[in-house]
Amino acid sequence: MPKFYLTTPIYYPSGKFHIGTAYTTALASTIKRYKKARGFDVYMLTGMDEHGQKVQKVAEGRGKTPQEHVDEMADEAKKLWSLMEIEYDDFIRTTEERHTKVVEEIFDRLMEQGDIYKSEYEGWYCMPCETYFTETQLVDGKCPDCGREVKKMKEESYFFNMKKYADRLIKFYNDNPDFILPESRKNELFNNFLKPGLEDLCVSRTSFDWGVKVKKDQKHVVYVWLDALTNYITALGYLSDDDSLMKKYWPADLHIVGKDIIRFHGLYWPIFLMALDLPLPKQIYAHGFIMMKDGKMSKSKGNVIYPEPLIERYGLDAFKYFILREMSFGQDGTFTPEGFVERFNFDLCNDLGNLLNRTIGMINKYFGGEISSYPAEVSELDKELEEFSNNSIKQVEEQFDTYHISNAITETWNLVSRTNKYIDETAPWVLFKEEKTEELKSVMYHLVENLRRIAILINPYMKHTSEKMLNQLNIPEELRTWDSLADYDKLVNIKVTDKPEVLFARLETEPEIEVIKEMMKWKKLLL
Numbered sequence: 001m002p003k004f005y006l007t008t009p010i011y012y013p014s015g016k017f018h019i020g021t022a023y024t025t026a027l028a029s030t031i032k033r034y035k036k037a038r039g040f041d042v043y044m045l046t047g048m049d050e051h052g053q054k055v056q057k058v059a060e061g062r063g064k065t066p067q068e069h070v071d072e073m074a075d076e077a078k079k080l081w082s083l084m085e086i087e088y089d090d091f092i093r094t095t096e097e098r099h100t101k102v103v104e105e106i107f108d109r110l111m112e113q114g115d116i117y118k119s120e121y122e123g124w125y126c127m128p129c130e131t132y133f134t135e136t137q138l139v140d141g142k143c144p145d146c147g148r149e150v151k152k153m154k155e156e157s158y159f160f161n162m163k164k165y166a167d168r169l170i171k172f173y174n175d176n177p178d179f180i181l182p183e184s185r186k187n188e189l190f191n192n193f194l195k196p197g198l199e200d201l202c203v204s205r206t207s208f209d210w211g212v213k214v215k216k217d218q219k220h221v222v223y224v225w226l227d228a229l230t231n232y233i234t235a236l237g238y239l240s241d242d243d244s245l246m247k248k249y250w251p252a253d254l255h256i257v258g259k260d261i262i263r264f265h266g267l268y269w270p271i272f273l274m275a276l277d278l279p280l281p282k283q284i285y286a287h288g289f290i291m292m293k294d295g296k297m298s299k300s301k302g303n304v305i306y307p308e309p310l311i312e313r314y315g316l317d318a319f320k321y322f323i324l325r326e327m328s329f330g331q332d333g334t335f336t337p338e339g340f341v342e343r344f345n346f347d348l349c350n351d352l353g354n355l356l357n358r359t360i361g362m363i364n365k366y367f368g369g370e371i372s373s374y375p376a377e378v379s380e381l382d383k384e385l386e387e388f389s390n391n392s393i394k395q396v397e398e399q400f401d402t403y404h405i406s407n408a409i410t411e412t413w414n415l416v417s418r419t420n421k422y423i424d425e426t427a428p429w430v431l432f433k434e435e436k437t438e439e440l441k442s443v444m445y446h447l448v449e450n451l452r453r454i455a456i457l458i459n460p461y462m463k464h465t466s467e468k469m470l471n472q473l474n475i476p477e478e479l480r481t482w483d484s485l486a487d488y489d490k491l492v493n494i495k496v497t498d499k500p501e502v503l504f505a506r507l508e509t510e511p512e513i514e515v516i517k518e519m520m521k522w523k524k525l526l527l
């Protein structure tokens with residue numbers, strides 16, 4: 001079985017997770033379910049990035065020790081991932097010994113090799129980003145990444161010799177044009193950082209102590225990004241007694257990250273790996289941000305909406321549907337209450353829910369809930385639908401394979417619309433009146449077959465809806481698999497439920513928008 005190692009970023013426990021953080025994780029879990037359905041042995045890693053000055057400050061602000069704080073946050077994170085049914089295989093925390101021990105060792109080894117050397121650092125430091133900038137990198141004297149105040153700081157530091165590996169990385173980029181997705185992000189990294197020449201990177205701090213200590217120089221703490229990035233291999237047991245997972249799953253097939261952290265993943269991480277003589281990840285995908293009307297949704301700004309109230313009121317599937325559909329490949333997407341209610345009512349309730357309900361209603365009314373098998377004769381309209389449906393499957397797979405999840409969803413909904421249109425075109429109620437029983441049966445067969453396919457196609461991100469659909473149609477197990485999408489004539493003795501259940505109950509637009517606006521006022525930034 002081919003393997004597929006997939007990771008999310010490890011999150012800072014600096015505030016309660018909002019739907020932006022939930023998005024990355026839901027995206028990864030969707031890709032995992034898809035890959036599994038396609039026969040891959042998938043291993044998915046997520047976790048928490050628990051060190052650094054920012055976390056230390058947040059803990060202090062709450063009157064807790066950093067360890068107490070991160071322990072609580074890790075529990076919260078796991079609760080949320082369980083509510084969202086995230087199918088991760090491991091949850092790594094950078095404060096765990098299995099991680100810290102190896103970070104110490106890696107740092108030591110890189111020092112021994114001469115890749116890390118001691119010097120002095122002076123620069124402009126952005127605390128929220130935990131990053132130093134040179135004078136020229138600042139934008140209007142502020143942090144080029146987050147736009148906040150920076151402070152001039154000087155400290156004795158260890159540096160990583162990036163220059164030594166820069167040419168190898170340039171060659172790697174050239175030899176592997178799909179290494180960074182989307183291409184525009186790759187070009188940015190290439191043109192803005194690699195081409196002008198990489199600066200050596202400061203990889204230790206003395207200004208705070210919440211982190212992994214440098215083994216041979218204990219007043220230095222390992223730079224939080226060197227610490228954090230290595231999670232992708234420490235979780236697999238790199239340099240530990242049992243490194244069987246490392247042997248099995250490394251290199252990663254896909255690192256999913258937000259566009260704000262692609263620089264760390266696309267430049268520093270591959271170079272650290274080169275220095276450790278390890279193969280580089282196959283692909284890194286940088287997604288866009290979930291925006292609010294006033295800019296990026298972020299823990300520090302507080303303009304957030306949390307996943308929990310949305311899931312509680314509208315269900316997990318509707319929540320995942322919205323966030324995954326709204327975010328086009330590599331682009332930003334916007335959360336608005338209006339948009340959410342509209343998608344719920346139109347896409348889920350009208351388009352998908354009604355298609356299922358109408359179909360089940362008609363089969364019950366016209367045939368007592370039963371139809372036997374693939375019709376002996378098919379009409380032009382049937383053929384057209386079948387072709388459209390076959391093509392939709394191809395498109396959806398192509399989009400999933402290239403991680404264009406939003407497009408995969410759109411393609412699926414095109415099939416939903418096309419199937420709805422087929423009902424209008426074939427007008428089953430007329431066929432019934434005119435007693436064209438064989439034709440009517442054929443139409444019902446095609447409807448069930450396409451609903452079956454749609455249910456399978458949405459399964460990676462809407463598991464419950466998918467199962468409800470397949471159950472109401474009484475589809476046998478062997479025709480619920482991804483492979484069975486290729487079939488179109490295998491259904492026999494279909495017996496649909498006589499108690500159809502509504503998939504999504506229509507929302508009253510205006511009052512519902514108000515409900516979501518209330519949820520957005522829930523400014524509970526910490527636990």
Ligand code: MSP
Nearest residue numbers: 009010011012020021049228229257258289290297
């Ligand atoms: N700890 C680092 C990652 C280390 S990975 C070795 C970090 N943590 S974070 O908590 O600040 O962000 C984690 C991820 O959430 C990032 O990929 C970031 O892009 C993503 N998001 C944070 N806000 C987001 C939105 N509003 N929308 C989409 N994703 C967002 O960075």
